[in-house]
Amino acid sequence: MALDKHWNFIRIPKTKNTTLTTWNAADEHVIQCVSEKETLHQTTAIFHDRFGYLSCFLADQNPDIVIYLKSQQTAISKNLALNKININPNFITPFVHSVEKKWEVVILHIPKSLDLFDLYLQIIFRFSDSNVVVYCAFMTRHFTKSMLKMAEFYFTDVKQSLTFKKSRILTLCGKKENIAEKNLIRTIFYNKTYLQYSGVFSKNQIDFATRFLLENVVVEKHEKKILDWGCGNGIIGIFLNEKYPDTEVYYVDDNLLATESVHLNSREARVFWEYDINNISGPTFDLIVSNPPFHFEHENDISISLDFFEKSFHYLTNKGRLIVVANKHINYLTHLKNIFPISEILAQNSKFAIYQCRFTRPC
Numbered sequence: 001m002a003l004d005k006h007w008n009f010i011r012i013p014k015t016k017n018t019t020l021t022t023w024n025a026a027d028e029h030v031i032q033c034v035s036e037k038e039t040l041h042q043t044t045a046i047f048h049d050r051f052g053y054l055s056c057f058l059a060d061q062n063p064d065i066v067i068y069l070k071s072q073q074t075a076i077s078k079n080l081a082l083n084k085i086n087i088n089p090n091f092i093t094p095f096v097h098s099v100e101k102k103w104e105v106v107i108l109h110i111p112k113s114l115d116l117f118d119l120y121l122q123i124i125f126r127f128s129d130s131n132v133v134v135y136c137a138f139m140t141r142h143f144t145k146s147m148l149k150m151a152e153f154y155f156t157d158v159k160q161s162l163t164f165k166k167s168r169i170l171t172l173c174g175k176k177e178n179i180a181e182k183n184l185i186r187t188i189f190y191n192k193t194y195l196q197y198s199g200v201f202s203k204n205q206i207d208f209a210t211r212f213l214l215e216n217v218v219v220e221k222h223e224k225k226i227l228d229w230g231c232g233n234g235i236i237g238i239f240l241n242e243k244y245p246d247t248e249v250y251y252v253d254d255n256l257l258a259t260e261s262v263h264l265n266s267r268e269a270r271v272f273w274e275y276d277i278n279n280i281s282g283p284t285f286d287l288i289v290s291n292p293p294f295h296f297e298h299e300n301d302i303s304i305s306l307d308f309f310e311k312s313f314h315y316l317t318n319k320g321r322l323i324v325v326a327n328k329h330i331n332y333l334t335h336l337k338n339i340f341p342i343s344e345i346l347a348q349n350s351k352f353a354i355y356q357c358r359f360t361r362p363c
């Protein structure tokens with residue numbers, strides 16, 4: 001663990017916002033904290049390492065790296081290579097059934113979604129040694145009492161560190177016994193129940209923007225092949241497919257918890273765990289529909305959506321349509337007009353706008 005080495009990290013997906021970083025003080029803090037302990041020979045797991053900072057620093061410990069985003073897996077691999085760390089990373093996902101050796105040390109960057117934090121704690125609970133010590137890093141401004149409550153559900157001893165560069169560490173030990181497994185999350189929309197794993201967008205109720213989209217979109221007769229990009233639990237694609245049964249819907253999301261949720265809701269769905277539309281080889285679509293992300297964790301960033309708009313251009317048939325719903329204040333129309341010959345507002349209310357883009361006007 002060379003704290004003084006010069007490290008390089010890149011972001012995947014790329015961003016145009018140069019103020020966004022690849023790690024923060026909470027990551028530095030947790031690395032400092034474990035470097036003071038004798039953890040090198042202990043079985044280690046890392047959770048929520050977004051771009052690979054923790055994985056690079058702890059590579060000597062040959063850790064299990066728990067990932068849930070495809071872009072996270074790619075970023076960590078690229079950053080290990082960029083820093084000339086020649087290990088074959090032990091990536092595992094939240095759906096892992098077993099680990100080679102129970103974890104004695106866990107390093108975790110607390111995610112914005114506390115449901116995801118809870119899911120991580122469930123996984124740690126399942127695969128850790130009884131003497132495990134869990135170091136959870138967070139920026140002080142993101143602290144909520146629920147973090148403590150969640151940690152105390154699984155561990156008897158939960159301590160908070162002093163502040164370092166506006167970050168803190170929660171140290172958890174004293175693993176409790178016989179904790180019950182949690183249930184899946186349910187959302188009901190138009191009499192259908194959608195299931196999802198923790199850590200998937202919009203818990204227990206349909207997102208207002210998504211609802212506005214689904215109440216206003218009419219699939220045109222020739223639109224048979226549809227892509228639901230950034231599908232979450234699949235609610236957009238599944239709803240449209242049930243309303244227009246002769247359509248064939250494809251689903252894409254960067255989040256494995258999301259793509260696996262789609263499988264819970266539609267057995268025959270064609271689902272891709274991907275962050276870059278260019279990596280889905282082959283199909284072109286008559287309709288691409290999306291409620292795209294405009295923030296990641298605590299950061300606001302529309303780069304991912306803009307990249308998707310630019311690339312979607314190449315995956316539409318000649319008569320194809322891109323439909324996007326978003327908060328009005330983001331004003332995607334200016335960006336879409338630079339990409340598509342026809343970009344217009346299909347519907348709007350006081351909060352949301354639905355944009356429609358085409359190559360030519362239908363006859």
Ligand SMILES: C[S@@+](CC[C@H](N)C(=O)[O-])C[C@H]1O[C@@H](n2cnc3c(N)ncnc32)[C@H](O)[C@@H]1O
Pocket residue numbers: 013071201202207210229230231232233234235236252253254255258274275276290291292293294304
């Ligand atoms: C606003 S949510 C919409 C989810 C779902 N369509 C709905 O309406 O409930 C945006 C989704 O985009 C996904 N996402 C973020 N970045 C992505 C990327 N690069 N590629 C694919 N999906 C992405 C997120 O995981 C999230 O599920």
